[in-house]
Amino acid sequence: xxxxxxSQETLDQLKLCFRxxxxxxxxxxxxxxxxxxxxxxxxxxxxxxxxxxxxxxELISAQRSAIFWQELSDMEKHLGExxxxxxxxxxxxxxxxxxxx
Numbered sequence: 001x002x003x004x005x006x007s008q009e010t011l012d013q014l015k016l017c018f019r020x021x022x023x024x025x026x027x028x029x030x031x032x033x034x035x036x037x038x039x040x041x042x043x044x045x046x047x048x049x050x051x052x053x054x055x056x057x058e059l060i061s062a063q064r065s066a067i068f069w070q071e072l073s074d075m076e077k078h079l080g081e082x083x084x085x086x087x088x089x090x091x092x093x094x095x096x097x098x099x100x101x
Contacts, residue, residue, distance in 0.1 A: 010037060014037050
């Protein structure tokens with residue numbers, strides 16, 4: 001295995017790690033892909049592995065947090081839309097009731 005960290009293959013592997021880390025269900029695959037990059041870092045710069053591991057954990061934590069807040073935002077949007085629909089329905093029912101009297 002080459003230890004050249006600037007090689008296109010290593011950069012492509014790192015980009016793959018980032019793409020896989022964007023979704024929680026692919027974090028396992030992301031970890032496997034990351035381990036290949038980590039091994040190259042370890043071969044070339046053993047003292048940097050701890051830093052790389054820490055950065056990876058921060059990336060995963062940030063991605064999980066972003067996913068959580070996105071899902072919460074989507075739920076809030078859905079609830080807001082549902083409330084608006086219910087409000088319109090209530091208004092229509094009220095208008096029908098007033099007309100019937």
